[in-house]
Amino acid sequence: MANLGHSQKGHKRPLPLQALMPQVPRGNYLHLLEEKQRLQLKKFLLHRMFLVANTQANLEKKEIAEYYEQVFQSILKHHLGEAVTGLLLIYPTSLLHILESSSDTLYQILLDYLDHERKETDYFVQNMKIIVISHNIPTRFFMQWHVSVIKVPVMYLDDVTQSQSLNEVITDFLTQTHKLALHLFKSMKAGAKGPGDNLHQVAPELLLPEQIIKYLLKCEQFMDPQTFMNMYNKPIHVTMDSEVVWPAPSRFYS
Template sequence: MFFSDHTKKVSKRSLPSDSHLMPQVPRGNYFHFQEEKQRLQLKKFLLHRLFLVAKITANIEKKDLAHYYEQVFQSILKHHLGEAVTGVLLMYPTYILHILESSSGTLYRILLDYVDHETKEREYFIQGMKIIVVSHNIPTRIFMQWQVSTIKVPVMYLDDVTQSQSLEEVITEFLTQTHKLALYLFKTVKVSSKGPGDNLHQVAPELLLPEQIIKYLCKSEEFMDPKTFLDMYNKPIHVTLDSEVVWPAPSQF
């Protein structure tokens, strides 16, 4: 009996030492996988792509709008860590199409800059901005730099396609055309050059969206303005369970 009890005590004491001999399997998660992927691609932050449309304020010089955005990008990168901004700004006679690629913090501050001007009721370059698409964690950039093009000559169309197409069809055309335009700029525009400049409507008119589509999307209520988007972005995620609002807590039989 004594031998049996002693054996049990010894076996219990030996369990902790045996557990240390078990091989420790390293465990990762999806976040660490994405961090390692970004490190191998020489990127410090995850990249995102933002599609914006807005109306140009009357009597505003388009060159001043382009210069202002350049200053905003430089100021953000100077005071906050983040990825450089790439993309394209297409300035039509009365509307703009703006595609931006950068880290989430940089894009957040670009939108915040617009909201600050809108809430303070100052005369700003653009108004009525809408966010059409946000692409999160894009694998790579499709724009090698940020470039500007002024569409001086409006392209003439026989009919207004927005009158005969649904919103889904208009969005499909919007994304298709912008993707084709991005591939064209990727293949033709050299890094550190000024881009296509103001001749884009001459060299590739078939790749440009009609201004009427941008106007249609800008006035559509289905898309968020930057203030609504940022309010949702800053809203803490908290799910209230039924058991938290009912007292006493329900018990199961």
């Protein structure tokens, strides 16, 4: 009996299979990017957004500059260290806006536009379209946010939008805007006030014709801010039909 009792005390339950399996730490691509940013002493992933829109006639540069600066300062109170840099080109009846910042800050700028659109207030920007958002860019093209008015209309011999496909037009758009941004990056010194309103004289070959902006505004392939935000806020996990049937499907494991 003593031997029986001793054997019972010495008997141990087998460990569960999960405890026997080595616990390998798992990560994902987002964690990898965040760690990369941390090692580079960056607080957030940097993104670049290209916007086009129609504008009111006779738009004053000072008015729009003061407005956006107030928007940026308001957002900065809730997103410390996420400054906005970029370039706003004001054409006679349209604009091209390049913005660089964190994703949260860029989305707040879109929400500000949607807030004016819902209230149907007299706003200087209409029919905005998002052309492209470049995610996790390595560096900024712009050290500050600048506004430039394209005052002198440029005459074009032909309308390229009539002879080119959408892919060709958007390729030209991205090529020209990146060339212009790179030119300003190399030519502007830190702390400079901006390129001024004489870009049509300094770099006329790098300026996009307004007709291209008008063409992109009419294309249904590009999202407006409302459609983009609806897609952004949509849940990633989709409920499958098998998850809502009754009785619930059961799985048996051997």
